Amino acid sequence: MQNCAVCNHLNDETNSIAKTDYWVVALAPDQGYLGRCYVTLLQHKGSLADLSKEEWADFAEIAKKLEHAVAESFGAQPSNWACMMNNAYQMTPANPHVHWHFRPRYNKSVIVNGLTFDDPLYGHHYDRDQRRTIDSESFQTVRGVLKTAFETS
Amino acid sequence: MQNCAVCNHLNDETNSIAKTDYWVVALAPDQGYLGRCYVTLLQHKGSLADLSKEEWADFAEIAKKLEHAVAESFGAQPSNWACMMNNAYQMTPANPHVHWHFRPRYNKSVIVNGLTFDDPLYGHHYDRDQRRTIDSESFQTVRGVLKTAFETS
Numbered sequence: 001m002q003n004c005a006v007c008n009h010l011n012d013e014t015n016s017i018a019k020t021d022y023w024v025v026a027l028a029p030d031q032g033y034l035g036r037c038y039v040t041l042l043q044h045k046g047s048l049a050d051l052s053k054e055e056w057a058d059f060a061e062i063a064k065k066l067e068h069a070v071a072e073s074f075g076a077q078p079s080n081w082a083c084m085m086n087n088a089y090q091m092t093p094a095n096p097h098v099h100w101h102f103r104p105r106y107n108k109s110v111i112v113n114g115l116t117f118d119d120p121l122y123g124h125h126y127d128r129d130q131r132r133t134i135d136s137e138s139f140q141t142v143r144g145v146l147k148t149a150f151e152t153s
Numbered sequence: 154m155q156n157c158a159v160c161n162h163l164n165d166e167t168n169s170i171a172k173t174d175y176w177v178v179a180l181a182p183d184q185g186y187l188g189r190c191y192v193t194l195l196q197h198k199g200s201l202a203d204l205s206k207e208e209w210a211d212f213a214e215i216a217k218k219l220e221h222a223v224a225e226s227f228g229a230q231p232s233n234w235a236c237m238m239n240n241a242y243q244m245t246p247a248n249p250h251v252h253w254h255f256r257p258r259y260n261k262s263v264i265v266n267g268l269t270f271d272d273p274l275y276g277h278h279y280d281r282d283q284r285r286t287i288d289s290e291s292f293q294t295v296r297g298v299l300k301t302a303f304e305t306s
Binding site: 046047048049051053056057059060063064067068077078079080081082083084085086087088089090094096105107122123124125126128 | 199200201202204206209210212213216217220221230231232233234235236237238239240241242243247249258260275276277278279281
């Protein structure tokens with residue numbers, strides 16, 4: 001759909017971890033929580049109420065694989081999932097596109113490519129201000145590790 | 154399961170909106186967001202990765218009905234969904250039990266039983282400090298309205 005920022009990013013290959021029949025899994029530019037991803041519906045639908053049975057079943061498989069991928073790769077547990085679409089309602093008319101915010105949580109520091117990732121609020125709600133842009137080499141390292149773990153989980 | 158606070162509240166009838174084969178929908182004591190609910194798995198499982206196909210399919214139906222119920226009853230849109238289980242990891246060993254946090258969002262004030270409910274951060278992430286305990290008569294009014302709307306949606 002035109003005028004949908006989410007639709008326009010569905011084919012971005014530089015952050016892709018997986019693409020299924022119904023969803024795209026992409027590493028988020030913000031790596032404040034190591035392995036933070038977006039899981040985005042391919043079709044332009046506005047709420048979870050609109051999802052088909054096939055889209056739900058496919059999401060269930062993705063949730064399982066992605067949780068296992070961050071657990072095996074980096075020791076994350078639990079994984080925080082959220083589906084909001086609030087920002088879409090800042091415009092009139094609202095033009096929401098279903099996507100999940102996925103934030104892995106960590107009870108100890110994790111080092112990737114020489115970078116240390118911490119989770120000081122472990123055991124509590126995620127901190128939306130804990131944001132971090134990492135260098136592209138490290139970003140691609142994280143993406144590669146999770147892509148392999150996702151595909152083999 | 155013993156020692157699970159979530160398991161111990163599954164049969165609480167005073168806040169029940171629906172009970173299906175796999176989930177319980179209950180109005181949350183905190184009504185900072187009018188219609189805030191918990192959707193809790195009947196079985197004691199610790200993460201979304203552990204859900205069966207039947208539990209996912211049943212959740213999909215609940216998500217549709219609950220979003221419709223708050224939209225039809227109070228004009229909510231969108232609905233914010235989150236599955237975290239962070240608090241369970243404050244203990245060792247952690248004993249998580251899958252439950253969803255459901256927060257309806259509102260672009261205007263809603264009055265129920267003489268009480269006015271506002272959503273000043275509409276279009277943005279929910280405010281975890283926007284909490285509110287309401288009198289039991291109003292709580293039961295909200296519960297009754299949503300229960301009827303859920304059953305007929």
